[in-house]
Amino acid sequence: MFSKKNPTPFQLAFLGSIILSLPLSIFVFFLKSDLWLALLFLLCSIGITYGVILFVFQLFIHRQIKLIYKLISQTKASKKEDFYYRNILPKKNITEVQLEVEKWADQQKKEIEVLQQNEVFRKEFLQNLSHELKTPIFSIQAYVETLLNGAINNEEVNVKFLQSTSRNIDRLVNLVDDLDEISKLESGELQLYFENFIIQDLLKEVYESLYLQAKEKEIDCTIKKGCESPLLVYADKEKIRQVLTNIIDNAIKYGKKNGSVEASFYKVEGKNTLVEISDNGYGISEEQRIRIFERFYRTDSARSRKIGGSGLGLAICKHIIEAHQQAIHVRSKLDVGTTFGFSLAAGK
Template sequence: MQNKIKKTYKFAFKTSLYITIFLTLLSSVFLYVLHSIDVLYLLSFAVFTFLISFIVIQYRVERFIYRRVKKIYDDLTLLESSTLRKQPITTDMATLTQEIDKYARNKKVEIETLKVREEYRKEFLGNVSHELKTPLFTVQGYLLTLLDGAINDKNVSEKYLNRASKGLERLIYIVRDLDMITKLEVGDLRLNVETFDIVELVESVFDLLEMKASKKKITLTFDMDYNSPIMVSADKERIQQVLTNLVVNSIKYGREKGTTEISVENLIKNKVIVRVTDNGEGISKENLTRLFERFFRVDKSGSRKEGGSGLGLSIVKHIIEAHDEKIYVESDLGVGSEFSFTLEKSE
């Protein structure tokens, strides 16, 4: 505090001291000429001169800086005038300069962040429009064809109705996933935390996706035999959704006759880490940073034919973060990928 006061009033102190010395010496010469030098008078004069000079100089310089610098702030729209009124502006120009630089840097970061968000918003709206437009136009096309007379042909009508139904299922899938992400982001989705065996849950996911994997001759397996249960505390239904989305992705982008392997390892005393590893296409480094964005696809052309809402990994990330846990991804292009996430181990 003493250093701050000393630094803040240094200019006024030194200037007042110079004025006091000059006037005191001048008074001494004047009194010497009159042959009436009074030491007590000179000392009182010096103290009075110093105090008056210090107060006047400090006040005037503060007002000068306030008016001039505030005008610069207003002209450049760098700082609101209310910010200046919170504390007096002093003659400490170094601190003032630092505050201006700090404020300017913060504003620059804020502007850049807003630009990134605006680009993300535009891209997100474009992706939503595209994802919804494709099944909507598909359903519309089949229904219009049926209304134009194809409904009278039993074989054609049944085939077109089935295709329209699939289009509607895709629409429902996208809207449902969007609704879930929104709830996760605003904290409206409540987690039903319970204790369960993560190994048993992985086995159930394998059973569920066995037929899907067999179409590409992909083997779903553990890294080792887990003879005893591994109990964790989490929302079982949501973690099943996480595992399902990760395994489905590994099947989609896995190579023919490939492997999807899951391991469960102790991380620290009260944590386990679940790893989902495949030997599929892999992901390039420039795409890794955007992998969990909504509707982001690594393969813009081919991935849509695989189906899905394009929201799977985003949902995975939100669910894991809702548990206050972490999710990681490592990948080498042409070698394969590994997604891993942590869970709290049950007592």
């Protein structure tokens, strides 16, 4: 009947009343030499002391519990909560309260973890941002100073220096554009304008817009044989143009000279279309592959080759595809090549 570990207030009150009443009844028995009177006294005494002890217990426990509840709810009790404290709470036993407090503590722990993680993100973001800004700004500063210190009159270098300055300004503008885009995406401001369009037509437009970059590296951009028949998709055309542009721009940037970029399209289960862009470039190692969709992440080889880029492109692509309720993935092998794939809803 008695739980040894956690006796209830009822059990404690009962035990207390027996401990008090028994010696008193024995005393009455010896005083009056009347067994029945002593037994009657015992019963009455147990009843009264049990009631008094229980009342004091409940009052004390209830006060403590109420304090705990006030502490964990952290706000002033509303009328409803006050009613709860007064009338419902006393019926809860300590174990139930303990469970609730543990649940509350767990929740607090999780909230703190999220805050700490956000703090890490914020620090990393600022570090990355200042790093990405520093490189072009310092170059611009150096070129302008050199020009002002006399190089402007040197016919051999002045135009070259100005072109380099202009390239670095372009880099800054691109970075600010990407930042603007990603902050809009992350604050949920992205509005999608869905329409039906033929994905191969959009791809050809993107290939054309990147023609000069591809020609410079003599990279052949094609559509895989058997994937030419027009496929209608339902998506935000301009956003998908942005995704294709970044993936193909990457495929050219991180591709080898005389390489190739190939696009393929597949119908999946009738309601989706899979778009894949493959290259035969440098590839990405396994440990770097899991990080390339992070903001500002660029592989060491991308950085060391001094190829311009903010490292925000793929993070933007991921946001856009996920806003379409679809998924983006990557397969890659070092020195063999990389394939980026994403799904889109089939056109209606």
